[in-house]
Amino acid sequence: MAPEMSDVELAKSSKVLMVGAGGIGCELLKTLVLSGFEDIEMIDLDTIDVSNLNRQFLFRKRHVGMSKAKVARETVLKFRPDARIVAHHGNVKDSSFDVDFVRTFDVVLNGLDNLEARKHVNRLCLAAEVPLIESGTTGYLGQVTAHVRGRTACFECNPKPVPKSHPICTLRDTPDKPIHCVVYAADLLFPRLFSADPNAKSDLDEEDAVELSAFTRSPGESPESFAVRVYDYVFRTKIERLLAKEEMWADEKRKKPTPLPAFTELVPEGPTAAAHGTDGLNGDGNNSNNTMTSTACKALGLRDAHAAWTDADAARVFVSSFARIVARDESDGNHGTDKFDKDDALAVEFVAATAALRSANYGIERKSLFDAKGMAGNIVHAVATTNAIVGGLIVIEALKVLRQRKAGGDAGGVATPVPCAPCPYRYTFVKQHKSNSRLLEPMEPDPPNKSCVVCGAARVELVCDVESMTLGRLIDEVLKKKLGMNAPEVNAPETILYEQDDGLDDDEIEQYAKNCKSTLANLPAGGVRHNTALRVSDFTQKFEFDLIVTHRPGDEWDDEEDPDGYVLRGDSVSAESNENNAANGENNEENGAVAEDVDDCLIVDDEDEIKAATATAGTKRKRDDDDDDNDGGGRGDAKEIRIE
Template sequence: MSLGRINQLLFGKEFLNYLNEINILLIGVGGIGCEVLKVLQQFKVKSLHILDLDTIEVSNLNRQFLFRKHHRGHFKAHVARDVLKQEYPDMNIISYNSNIKDAQFGLKFFKNFQLVIMALDNQETRSFVNKQCMILNIPLIDAGTTGYKGQSFILKRGETRCYDCFPRSENKKTYPACTIRTLPEKPVHCIIWAKYLYTVLFNEKLEDDDDSNLLQDIAKYIEGENHTDLEKGQYLFKAIFETDVNRQKEGEDNQKFQHLKVLVREELEGKLDKSQDYLHRQDLKFLQSTHTEEVYMDIFIKSFEHLIKEKRQKSCVPFEKDDNLCMKFITAACNLRCIVFSIPLQTQFQVKEVAGNIVPAIASTNSIVSAIEITETIKLLQRQFYNNPQKYKNRELYIQNDIKTKILDAKPGNFNPNCMSCNQNLLPHIIYCDFNKVTLGEFINSELRSKAMQDEDDDEGNDDNKLVNFSISSGQFIIYEEDEYQEEDEQEQNEAKRQKLISEIFKDFSDSRVVVTNEDNNSIHQTYLFCHIENHKIPGLDIVRQEKNPNNTVTWKTVIAQSDTVNKDEEQKKQEEEEQNKKNYKEVKGDDKNNNTLEILDSDSEDDLVICEDNDNPSQGAAEKEKSKQSNGKQPHSETDVSSLNQKRKAVQEISDGGAMQIIDDSDDEIIFEDQQDNKKLKVD
């Protein structure tokens, strides 16, 4: 019996037809991703997009079975696509060799999918994907393993807690600073010390480390210009393993340090086999054995020479567990310290495991977790198709892959009420703009200031909403702060920050979500999510306000296309902006291609402000359009109106296109977008 027939018997023809209409995104084509792909290829989905930033390494081959030895060094996503395409030429599979956090994959990209599957290996990326899916209400499935443990969850806004709701366990082991710096007892203490030394030497400015005289002396020497890199490496070796050890042996507390071994470079040089290139040896025999002190001294000095050169070129050389030079330096530094303190030596493999926080991937745990993830995927799709939440309940599944594999099937845990990613009240306003054209100042002026002005006009004298003293932050970093009593130099600094492009601001922050806090009452004023659109047709900001309907689901009500900043002199622009703020338009009904009606009426409510922008004619500003609408009175059927209304409709539809949202109510006094997942039908007069 063919696989197609088996699937038909198992799932029914209608369900398989439903799959033909959906687009799925799989992020991560590693251990779990390969397994998930193996099953997904059986279902003829409309399109399957796969994405991974990495290339194939030999160590992947034991469990990432789509890859073979000759694929080494090639991009995972492209190889997976090619391998599957060879077997199933009809498959519509699109691959990306990219980081999902790249600007090109903002909400606009995510909107195309009805389901997102994560097969990743790090929390940061999971959290990023989670945020996108929560905003767009796209069902998300996650799976992951750590050694013999694993888990898989369905994450769906409003139904389960989201990835960011999960408490993060701080599993990191800590060691007393004096053990690491002064008197190590175990190899792990020396590995941590070596990693620390690497960081201060190649990753930071040395003089910033003010708690160590030794490092300050070293800094002065190696950042000076009178010595060659080789001499600097030799100086570093002497300072750490000779001078400082002697200092400890001769110090006040010298009893504890009598057993320490002093390493003298000149003596070790005499024992060294100079014909050998230890630094570049990468064979298993070398990596899996320990070596003599002269070999480690040689590697220490030579790797230092290379790394310090690289630092000069790149200004920093971050720790990278897969980089040979980095691991050679850390292994040598660790073992030289082990020799000084009579601690057993470590192979480069052992050092890499500890320094890189590596938990070995277990192929069988991967397979079990992938099988669960795919079962959950099918369950979720069936639930969407049959609309039966009772039959297909959401679970959190935890796996312990011991001699007897245990699966713990738990009810989804509670939402975190303060979760910024899925709490409906904290959902961000979305700002579409070209990061290379819009400045922070433009955002502050057009969004925050105009909002603050409205709040000041608040007749009820409600001071709480006024936004005079505020801060803008991304994660734990404060991007911008403003208060009415700022000193002149602070104001100047702020002015400089306001001139910065959004692209410059987010260069330093991985997350383009910002939180604006009202510092007067220490409450969150609003969260915003910046989405980069290259060559965005509308110059300036394009803001989508999210609002809730009575069912507490998000409706996408208002699109504001703002700030036609090009080709206009400032004065005129200001006037137009003022005019724009005075006018409120409300969309009620009108004509579109399908003879549905759309018209514009005045409205009292500030919230319902809707300004149409002609996407095809960026030089015509919003205010000009308002004027043209005014001159036409409230008659909606002039050519200009219909075209601009259609433009707006197009813009709005663009936001809802292909994603989880669609227009459901066009007949009332506002356009409402509702989630497909909530099963509301498209309803147009």
């Protein structure tokens, strides 16, 4: 028998695929090459942003705007010129990165930041029978997990927690936490004012004529006057209207809001001066729109992003940022396409100012611009050291699966894992260091879940009203969004209802488009009704399962319990039943944040949670509440808003 290979020999003789060249990816690539790996391919779809430079150390200022994968390769080749590194600037979901492509690697290493891509890679790895090392970090917390087909749970064997959403009534009428004010500003008021999405207004309120005219710019109205009118409506008139709804305040425990003073009372210099601040004063003193290039805070001399504004300053920033957004959209010819973006300084100012004024209405602690940005943008500040530790742990796990694979490999280099006892793989959690606690917490991986919809033989049940659920909604919301499918094909017992393929002829395209608009009950060949089994597949992910449709009439749904109007049931697709996840969400909301950011997967930070995670094989994550740096972060990717 050949002597066992050293780690370096093992590394040298293995071919690895890295997905993601961001915070974790940069650390991982460096550790891979310094550990002896020489044959590496890397995929990343993104270009380098200035905000990456503080931790993605393979990139420099001169690289901003360039491909992450390509620059990472060039930088590493400078200190390891002999390595064979192939950089792909692209989306891992592209058809060129298919199962055959994945099969050419000995192991796949994920350094991704979103659940969709993670699920896709998991499915490719299962189909290609290539082990996957999965990872995630959030601030000081992180984890690395090994997934080997048939030996351990796959990445999707356990449900992922669903981002917690805020009841819309609370956001709209009775906020009592800073996060409610921020989410109101970013998810309700911002799209209502600046987006062309016709549905945006329905989230804000059941509109009446007063509301409609308050939010509509009159012909010829200046951006500043429009902004002031909205200010007076939102923070004054609207609150007065709410107070007039006596039944709402019958419960004495509910604190009544206070209308703010009218804008002109609060800001004596008036709207134009407030909106422009020092803009234009250096030139001809003419405050025209042309000079509105800077941000509201710069123009108003509000330099401290950590300071809480006075009501008057918040009102100034509100009007100034509002007017600038309107003017910018006008000059871009872009009106109506705006969506809140955490990297848009004006949008952040608008949200911070709105949240501060709303906090003043409701007597809630107000957050600074910096905090509001963190909350609205779901920013948990990355810690480079955590990424470095996670990069190292990925390499350690990779070496273990490679050793196992090589031990079972045949002469042609085709490797299959051999049974191993005790199992050498680990899930490792990086915790925030506290005295008496270990920084790294390893645990044995879970076995595969027989009821996993991806690697097991599970069926999924969709409970819905077949008279109102359309096939299009089923495809977009259920199959693509909830189940992470890329290109789903839906087969009814007698006919194909939907498929996506370049080779479709015009008749088919037309028929599928028609089907998408149809309710399930009205689909061809008798429709999809109670107890119909649909066969759903995705060729690009080599993934298929039976979807059993259970009809529940519309009038039997409770809006509060099931705001989506449908329920997806299956052992590995529904996280609602996982008590630990629920507990997790609560903890974090106390801190003003909703934790379940689907970006980074399983994060646990105390021993009980790790035990719970072992017991349930549950993937869950938690933002560290003790982390001051994280104060403003993490309301989750939760864009869904629950109707209360």
